[in-house]
Amino acid sequence: xxxRASTQAIGFLMQQGLxxxxxxxxxxxxxxxxxxxxxxxxxxxxxIANQTAQGQISLQYGAPSGSDQLRAVFxxxxxxxxGPGSKMQELPLSRMMLTTGSQQFLTLVSQAILNPGDxxxxxxxxxxxxLGVLDGVGAEVLxxxxxxxxxxxxxxxxxxxxxxxxxxxxxxxxxxxxxxxxNPSGVSVSEERRPQLLDCVKRWSKESHIFLLxxxxxxxxxxxGETLPSIWSFEEASHxxxxxxxxxxxxxxxxxxxxxxxxxxxxxxxSVTDIKSNEDFGSAHFNQNVVAHVLKSGDYQRHVKxxxxxxxxxxxxxxxxxxxxxxxxxxxxxxKPEGGLYVWMSLPSSISTSFKSPLFRxxxxxxxxxxxxxxxxxxxxxxQRPDNQMRLSYGVLNAExxxxxxxxLAEAVKAVIS
Amino acid sequence: xxxRASTQAIGFLMQQGLxxxxxxxxxxxxxxxxxxxxxxxxxxxxxIANQTAQGQISLQYGAPSGSDQLRAVFxxxxxxxxGPGSKMQELPLSRMMLTTGSQQFLTLVSQAILNPGDxxxxxxxxxxxxLGVLDGVGAEVLxxxxxxxxxxxxxxxxxxxxxxxxxxxxxxxxxxxxxxxxNPSGVSVSEERRPQLLDCVKRWSKESHIFLLxxxxxxxxxxxGETLPSIWSFEEASHxxxxxxxxxxxxxxxxxxxxxxxxxxxxxxxSVTDIKSNEDFGSAHFNQNVVAHVLKSGDYQRHVKxxxxxxxxxxxxxxxxxxxxxxxxxxxxxxKPEGGLYVWMSLPSSISTSFKSPLFRxxxxxxxxxxxxxxxxxxxxxxQRPDNQMRLSYGVLNAExxxxxxxxLAEAVKAVIS
Numbered sequence: 149x150x151x152r153a154s155t156q157a158i159g160f161l162m163q164q165g166l167x168x169x170x171x172x173x174x175x176x177x178x179x180x181x182x183x184x185x186x187x188x189x190x191x192x193x194x195x196i197a198n199q200t201a202q203g204q205i206s207l208q209y210g211a212p213s214g215s216d217q218l219r220a221v222f223x224x225x226x227x228x229x230x231g232p233g234s235k236m237q238e239l240p241l242s243r244m245m246l247t248t249g250s251q252q253f254l255t256l257v258s259q260a261i262l263n264p265g266d267x268x269x270x271x272x273x274x275x276x277x278x279l280g281v282l283d284g285v286g287a288e289v290l291x292x293x294x295x296x297x298x299x300x301x302x303x304x305x306x307x308x309x310x311x312x313x314x315x316x317x318x319x320x321x322x323x324x325x326x327x328x329x330x331n332p333s334g335v336s337v338s339e340e341r342r343p344q345l346l347d348c349v350k351r352w353s354k355e356s357h358i359f360l361l362x363x364x365x366x367x368x369x370x371x372x373g374e375t376l377p378s379i380w381s382f383e384e385a386s387h388x389x390x391x392x393x394x395x396x397x398x399x400x401x402x403x404x405x406x407x408x409x410x411x412x413x414x415x416x417x418x419s420v421t422d423i424k425s426n427e428d429f430g431s432a433h434f435n436q437n438v439v440a441h442v443l444k445s446g447d448y449q450r451h452v453k454x455x456x457x458x459x460x461x462x463x464x465x466x467x468x469x470x471x472x473x474x475x476x477x478x479x480x481x482x483x484k485p486e487g488g489l490y491v492w493m494s495l496p497s498s499i500s501t502s503f504k505s506p507l508f509r510x511x512x513x514x515x516x517x518x519x520x521x522x523x524x525x526x527x528x529x530x531x532q533r534p535d536n537q538m539r540l541s542y543g544v545l546n547a548e549x550x551x552x553x554x555x556x557l558a559e560a561v562k563a564v565i566s
Numbered sequence: 567x568x569x570r571a572s573t574q575a576i577g578f579l580m581q582q583g584l585x586x587x588x589x590x591x592x593x594x595x596x597x598x599x600x601x602x603x604x605x606x607x608x609x610x611x612x613x614i615a616n617q618t619a620q621g622q623i624s625l626q627y628g629a630p631s632g633s634d635q636l637r638a639v640f641x642x643x644x645x646x647x648x649g650p651g652s653k654m655q656e657l658p659l660s661r662m663m664l665t666t667g668s669q670q671f672l673t674l675v676s677q678a679i680l681n682p683g684d685x686x687x688x689x690x691x692x693x694x695x696x697l698g699v700l701d702g703v704g705a706e707v708l709x710x711x712x713x714x715x716x717x718x719x720x721x722x723x724x725x726x727x728x729x730x731x732x733x734x735x736x737x738x739x740x741x742x743x744x745x746x747x748x749n750p751s752g753v754s755v756s757e758e759r760r761p762q763l764l765d766c767v768k769r770w771s772k773e774s775h776i777f778l779l780x781x782x783x784x785x786x787x788x789x790x791g792e793t794l795p796s797i798w799s800f801e802e803a804s805h806x807x808x809x810x811x812x813x814x815x816x817x818x819x820x821x822x823x824x825x826x827x828x829x830x831x832x833x834x835x836x837s838v839t840d841i842k843s844n845e846d847f848g849s850a851h852f853n854q855n856v857v858a859h860v861l862k863s864g865d866y867q868r869h870v871k872x873x874x875x876x877x878x879x880x881x882x883x884x885x886x887x888x889x890x891x892x893x894x895x896x897x898x899x900x901x902k903p904e905g906g907l908y909v910w911m912s913l914p915s916s917i918s919t920s921f922k923s924p925l926f927r928x929x930x931x932x933x934x935x936x937x938x939x940x941x942x943x944x945x946x947x948x949x950q951r952p953d954n955q956m957r958l959s960y961g962v963l964n965a966e967x968x969x970x971x972x973x974x975l976a977e978a979v980k981a982v983i984s
Binding site: 162178179181182184185186187189190193194197200203204205206207208209210211247248249251252255277280281284398402403404405406422423425426427428429430431432433434435437 | 580596597599600602603604605607608611612615618621622623624625626627628629665666667669670673695698699702816820821822823824840841843844845846847848849850851852853855
């Protein structure tokens with residue numbers, strides 16, 4: 149496992165971040181420190197501590213998957229997001245799991261489902277930290293074309309068809325979909341495609357049971373007001389389900405608390421729970437109590453509304469700066485996200501954006517601005533992966549810094565092109 | 567991994583705990599809720615939150631292994647435990663890792679070191695949750711005789727000799743030692759044996775590098791005042807070390823915060839850090855800040871002193887009750903621990919203590935008291951493992967309940983013997 153885990157792009161990225169600390173960072177995928185709810189966390193903790201018994205309970209072990217009492221609070225929250233009448237309301241608590249961020253949940257289900265050599269299909273591009281997890285379990289990762297509406301069900305279907313023709317269908321165990329405001333592209337899977345992706349997965353579950361892992365990390369980070377039903381919601385309850393759902397409070401509340409939620413199909417409950425128990429006996433019970441407290445008090449919901457305003461301003465600042473500084477550069481395009489933390493930009497195909505490219509050197513050494521090279525978001529074994537893209541984050545910087553960062557980046561691009 | 571993780575004794579034990587909720591529990595290996603530092607945690611959090619920037623930082627991501635600033639605080643703490651002049655003072659921070667309790671650290675290093683089929687040697691008896699981790703990674707687990715002075719270096723040597731004769735020495739990768747007030751036996755490895763165990767591991771590192779994993783979870787839970795140097799302290803610094811050290815704040819402060827520390831040999835830093843990054847990007851930064859704060863303020867050290875008083879009273883209550891109720895039962899013996907949370911008791915060899923035994927049924931159904939069967943603390947593949955032992959915990963109950971629980975248990979034993 150150590151050998152498989154050892155080629156981590158994220159480690160290199162973090163190192164670059166440290167080495168280029170004098171740059172304006174459009175690279176860091178962090179939330180804005182100014183929005184972190186110090187007062188709300190403190191208030192919640194005081195209220196918990198003032199009931200001594202509750203304070204003691206929260207400082208004691210919980211349960212490996214989270215106590216039933218807390219899981220019921222998190223289920224209420226998911227039910228509210230799904231909307232009235234959702235089957236979420238009836239979900240057995242045993243199928244919910246509280247983890248150390250959603251990242252740990254992604255790792256646990258991958259460990260439970262995938263043997264070395266098994267195949268996982270992902271959108272191209274997709275979340276690079278999950279590509280690291282897949283490398284860690286020794287999975288083969290294949291890219292599925294995605295566009296403005298997310299992963300393309302037709303492309304998914306034809307890849308599965310191709311794998312069947314190669315007698316490799318039995319190796320396919322998992323399809324990974326970031327369903328809302330994807331990292332890196334900001335794109336959501338359209339409402340029309342959600343059931344289509346699920347149907348495709350069910351249709352091709354012939355030689356092995358194929359799971360669809362729905363990563364809804366950015367679900368609550370929508371700045372346009374329109375909310376889509378989860379892919380999870382399109383599946384009827386049964387003993388043999390396909391969709392695994394995960395969400396996190398790292399974007400909408402605090403990454404330092406590391407509270408994530410997962411919803412498991414019935415047939416995965418025992419195995420994932422066993423692996424979780426082995427791993428750490430359960431994530432921090434104290435933190436689960438803090439998040440449950442703000443969910444119940446309404447402080448969380450009010451905080452998320454204020455986040456929307458703050459990030460909408462920053463997203464708009466980045467898009468306005470893109471218009472201002474990149475419109476006159478030929479063959480530069482970018483997507484306009486309705487949520488999340490990222491703008492995904494493509495340069496002329498002749499311009500490499502990778503860590504060793506002239507552009508990265510120009511940007512970090514001369515113009516003092518840093519981005520994340522697009523190559524990181526594709527399976528490392530995919531030879532045709534594009535090399536001319538960048539992930540630009542409006543998470544950490546304020547509107548003025550974003551404007552300045554985009555200006556610097558455009559200057560770097562122009563310098564390299566000319 | 568799911569299949570390997572699926573035979574968890576701890577799960578069965580927790581289920582028994584739930585089913586026998588009307589029993590006095592000498593089984594639960596938890597700390598006393600009355601000792602949990604609600605006020606200290608709240609005070610620390612207020613002080614952190616009152617410096618807004620510090621509050622925001624603590625709610626942000628840390629680093630996968632913990633930030634350098636925090637790791638320096640935890641290194642200071644370990645240095646203080648090791649005593650003046652310890653090489654701990656000079657430890658590069660990159661070799662320290664902050665984890666979700668020490669349990670996660672145990673899992674991460676096991677994943678890094680052990681392939682399926684590799685051999686790990688453990689004391690007999692030893693900590694059952696770690697046996698679950700070893701099953702999870704597919705290791706072969708062999709028992710090494712232990713007595714009042716902990717794991718026996720001569721027995722370790724002869725097992726390694728035997729494995730060499732069988733051409734299996736190259737499979738041996740790890741020796742696991744709970745060095746202070748072991749769970750379940752309460753025994754510490756004697757000062758004399760500490761360097762002997764290390765020497766033995768080094769001497770037999772011929773065909774593979776054998777690591778010694780020192781689990782010092784109960785190091786700070788010593789009620790007699792005498793402190794021993796860690797096994798780790800006996801090794802000279804080099805690029806190719808053997809001892810891995812781990813400790814936790816789950817016993818001495820709060821399990822609900824899930825803060826553990828590990829010290830890695832240089833050659834394991836990259837692999838364990840990569841696996842940790844994949845797993846969760848780092849444990850809760852907020853909680854690491856809380857523990858670092860109480861370490862710096864001195865509140866932690868004062869709290870640990872008060873714990874010693876509280877647990878000494880409870881340990882004495884259990885030993886007094888053992889004298890009072892078990893002295894007249896032939897062939898019953900028990901160890902007298904100087905720390906930890908447990909008393910380890912042996913019954914006549916004809917009396918089974920396992921979950922399905924007449925004694926367990928008598929104790930839980932008639933006398934309403936629960937213990938942990940000793941079999942759980944031996945490798946499940948070891949056919950000769952003793953079946954007549956019990957782990958009795960004085961962690962959760964108060965002195966009066968402990969007295970009552972021991973009385974009930976003696977009645978159950980007498981009922982089964984007669």
